[in-house]
Amino acid sequence: AQKVTQAQTEISVVEKEDVTLDCVYETRDTTYYLFWYKQPPSGELVFLIRRNSFDEQNEISGRYSWNFQKSTSSFNFTITASQVVDSAVYFCALSEVGDTGNQFYFGTGTSLTVIP
Amino acid sequence: DGGITQSPKYLFRKEGQNVTLSCEQNLNHDAMYWYRQDPGQGLRLIYYSQIVNDFQKGDIAEGYSVSREKKESFPLTVTSAQKNPTAFYLCASSIEDAYNQPQHFGDGTRLSIL
Numbered sequence: 001a002q003k004v005t006q007a008q009t010e011i012s013v014v015e016k017e018d019v020t021l022d023c024v025y026e027t028r029d030t031t032y033y034l035f036w037y038k039q040p041p042s043g044e045l046v047f048l049i050r051r052n053s054f055d056e057q058n059e060i061s062g063r064y065s066w067n068f069q070k071s072t073s074s075f076n077f078t079i080t081a082s083q084v085v086d087s088a089v090y091f092c093a094l095s096e097v098g099d100t101g102n103q104f105y106f107g108t109g110t111s112l113t114v115i116p
Numbered sequence: 117d118g119g120i121t122q123s124p125k126y127l128f129r130k131e132g133q134n135v136t137l138s139c140e141q142n143l144n145h146d147a148m149y150w151y152r153q154d155p156g157q158g159l160r161l162i163y164y165s166q167i168v169n170d171f172q173k174g175d176i177a178e179g180y181s182v183s184r185e186k187k188e189s190f191p192l193t194v195t196s197a198q199k200n201p202t203a204f205y206l207c208a209s210s211i212e213d214a215y216n217q218p219q220h221f222g223d224g225t226r227l228s229i230l
Contacts, residue, residue: 009156033215033216043204043223043226044221044223047218052216091159095216097215101213102214104161104219106159107158109158
C-alpha cells in the first residue's frame with residue numbers, strides 16, 4: 001500500500017488562479033513528519049516545508065499555504081495567485097521511525113503547469 | 117555557497133559497463149542518500165549512509181554499489197548487473213539520519229543506455 005498518495009498526476013491552471021495539491025498519507029505512528037518538495041525542470045528537489053504530527057496549525061508563507069488535518073491524514077498544499085515560475089513537480093513525503101530505522105516515503109508527485 | 121554537487125549531469129552507459137555517479141556536499145552533513153526517479157514515479161531509495169565508512173541498502177540496491185570514505189563524498193556505481201539503469205539519479209544529504217530532518221538534494225544525473 002502506498003504510504004503517501006498524491007492522486008493528482010497532472011494539473012494545469014491559468015496564471016493567477018489558486019491551486020491545491022492534495023496529499024494523503026498512511027502511518028500507524030503517532031510521531032512523524034511531513035514534507036513538501038518542489039522539483040523544477042532543472043531537476044533538483046527544493047525543500048519547501050516540514051510539519052510534525054503534533055502541530056496541526058496551518059502555515060502560510062507568501063503565496064504558499066499548507067493545511068494539515070490528522071483526522072483525514074491529509075497535508076494539502078495551496079498556491080495562491082499562481083505564477084508561471086510555480087510550474088514544477090511537487091512531491092509530498094512522510095518520515096517515520098520504521099522497524100529498521102528512519103523511513104522516508106515520497107509520493108509519486110503532482111506535475112503543475114501554470115499557463116500564462 | 118553550500119550545497120550538493122552531482123556530476124556529470126548526463127551520462128551514457130554501454131552494455132556491460134560500470135559507471136560511477138559523483139555526489140559531493142559541503143554542508144557538513146553526516147547522512148547521505150541516493151535515489152532513483154523514473155517517469156511518473158516517486159523517488160526510490162537505493163543506498164544511504166548515516167556516517168563515514170558506513171552505508172545501508174535501500175529498497176532497490178541490487179545492481180548498485182556505493183562507498184563512503186569521506187564525509188563529503190558518496191559516489192554511486194551502477195554496475196552491469198543493473199539491467200534497467202536508465203533513470204534520473206538524485207543524491208541527497210541531511211544533517212543526520214533522523215526522521216525529523218529534511219533532505220537536501222543535488223540537481224541530479226540522467227543516465228541513459230547507448
